[in-house]
Amino acid sequence: MDYHLTNRCAVVTGAGGAILGAVSRLMAAEGARVAVWDLLPEQAERTVEEIRALGGRALAVTCDVTSREAICDALQTTLEAFGRVDVLVNGAGGSRAVTTTSEDLAFFDIDPQDLRMVMDLNYLSTVMCCQEIGRVMARQKSGVIVNVTSVAGLAPLTRALAYSNSKAAANSFTRWLAVHMAQTYSREIRVNAVAPGFVLTDQNRFLLIDRNSGQTTERGRQIMQAVPAGRYGTPDEVAQVIVYLASDCAGFVNGAVVPVDGGFAAYSGV
């Protein structure tokens, strides 16, 4: 498929990680210039080096997306290099053990400060990036936003309290912003979300595969029973759908939350 991304300028947050690294590489391979935003400079640099090794164009930008000031600084750096932003992919996010119930942590004892931290990471950071970069798109009268949420935001996962709730908020925000941008600023601005299912990455490997034995954990077995595809997804499989939504191929797709989950969200368990 030709995504027609040649010379488009993209900001990808969390682009030093597994899924958004794959998004950045694919966009660059399709001709886009990619601003690789990540909290960790070495992670951002690694993705940029991978892109340059393949002949693509990319810029590493260190940014903590939970800070509005940091977002503004990163945007300024990006605009100085690129002059515009055509695509924003909000990918930075994740779960935290301190907001996940366990034998050692009851729901009643979860610290509201920790809940705020995960809401900040998965929800408010997405809103703030959309505010600052959305302002640029409103001026340009065009742009595409893809938020990376989770199937945990469609129906909450057991134990993962703040993660599920914050991703649900990000899904709702996606639909709200799609309507708001089109009605208020330009019908040429689209906002969608991809809700990945279970992709085996460094972030969740310890939950799914026993470190010592290399065997699937009880949680991993439970997940596999609920995934009709019977396997984990790969970062590339998620990236392809994100890049599709960011491209003109999806010109009539707006306000959608697309599960990329091997059928997990469609399965009732019976």
Ligand SMILES: NC(=O)c1ccc[n+]([C@@H]2O[C@H](COP(=O)([O-])OP(=O)(O)OC[C@H]3O[C@@H](n4cnc5c(N)ncnc54)[C@H](O)[C@@H]3O)[C@@H](O)[C@H]2O)c1
């Ligand atoms: N892996 C999965 O199975 C899965 C499933 C559903 C949704 N997701 C979502 O996909 C996205 C990417 O997940 P992944 O598995 O590639 O994770 P990852 O841990 O490989 O990558 C996340 C990246 O985000 C960066 N980051 C963390 N906090 C940040 C901050 N405050 N500011 C800027 N960057 C920050 C990290 O440094 C890292 O490079 C996340 O939003 C995650 O919630 C992942």
